[in-house]
Amino acid sequence: MTRRITLTLLALTTVLLVLAVVPLGVLMTARERVAFRDDQQATTRAIAAAAEEHLSDHRPATAMRKELHAAAEAGDCAAVYDASARLVASTECTAAQGEEARELVDRVLAGHEPVPPENEGRLLAAEPAGDVRQPAGAVVLARSAAPLNARIAGIWGWSAGIGLLGLAASVLLSVRLARWVSRPLSTLDAAAQRLGEGVLGERAAVDGGPPEVRRLAATFNTMAARTEALVHGHRAVIADVSHQLRTPLAALRLRLDVLAAGAEGDTAEELAAAQGEIARLSRLVDGLLAVARAEQATPRPVAVRVDEVVAERVDAWSPVAEERNVLLTTPSGPALAASLGSGHLEQILDNLIANALDAVPDGGSVTVGVRAAGRFARVRVTDDGPGMDTDAKAVAFHRFGSSRARGTGLGLAIVHRLVTVNGGTVSLEDTPGGGLTVVLDLPLWSRGEPGRHATSVPETGA
Missing domain, CATH: 3.30.565.10 (Histidine kinase-like ATPase, C-terminal domain)
Incomplete structure (x- = not known):
């Protein structure tokens, strides 16, 4: 019973945790990805705004270089391209200057929506510098996906930890509940077995377990007490029969033996027949007592x-x-x-x-x-x-x-x-x-x- 209750509650808790924790983890993972992309796009737009002032308005590249330096300080790789897809400026990191970056630049300069790929653990983002339809250039920003992956791993790690703690608590509570229910039942079963083996004074404890089990134990004790009284009464009757019948039969047999010693003729034959009947009656009493004891055998x-x-x-x-x-x-x-x-x-x-x-x-x-x-x-x-x-x-x-x-x-x-x-x-x-x-x-x-x-x-x- 303990195993059955524990497994049932464990399965129920597992289903509830899966239905609650997994969707929450998926939702938080998606939100982290969106937030990461939005932050990357915001940084790329800031660099693209500074690059437009330099490429379209021919202003000094001071603001653009300042934004590129800030991106480099943050661990990003950025590159600025003009309308001819020629590299104008970039950070020391060259992750934003590869073939995939060139493809993004071509799409941006052609007025298309860029589809940023993932390159060696880095996420690429591209933004036009100036008007989307006739951009003066394009900016490509490459950011490592390690912080995003770490945050996602943390989300799932915490989710798994919460789930395991929930399962551990469920196992602990279910085991305690199962033992609370099954221990008095096991005690009652052992008491019933001992009563069946002939230990008529056996009683079950009534101070533990659910109220239904306590009532069952009390009912068992009442039944055991009545059974003990009936068996003892039966045994007392057998003892009384043994005493009350065997003694007069023995006395009667002795009297017949005395009479038969001095009898002759027909009287001797009648006394011999009476002695035979007395012997048969004695065997009958002994046999009845043997049957009664056999029927009481446990x-x-x-x-x-x-x-x-x-x-x-x-x-x-x-x-x-x-x-x-x-x-x-x-x-x-x-x-x-x-x-x-x-x-x-x-x-x-x-x-x-x-x-x-x-x-x-x-x-x-x-x-x-x-x-x-x-x-x-x-x-x-x-x-x-x-x-x-x-x-x-x-x-x-x-x-x-x-x-x-x-x-x-x-x-x-x-x-x-x-x-x-x-x-x-x-x-x-x-x-x-x-x-x-x-x-x-x-x-x-x-x-x-x-x-x-x-x-x-x-x-x-x-």
């Missing part, structure tokens, strides 16, 4: 080595896979770093691997592969279980979208939330030969060298 991206995290999570789940007689493998892949929130990839893989191990029968297999796909790191979790039909895939990423009795229907919802909040995508495909493949496209890290990943406690909601 990640600060870090460089996560996808290949290393995949290898670690496969190693962590290998004992579970062996216990269930399932082959869990990960083929070697390229070293890729993705831009993800710290610990998110671990949580995503834990949910997907847990779901796959639950779905695959004894003797089945689960494969977690990594490869590059354009601007993304592609992770594929493939199993050879029963798979999903089209209707199940359509609702798989919704809460309680799974109809499996063993699960809660929240694992894929958590995965979808964590992937999309980091700018990635997740989709479901059929595994060739039967089964389900979950495809993750995670954005590659592009702001520095790949970094080490941060581990976290697995949090599943399968």
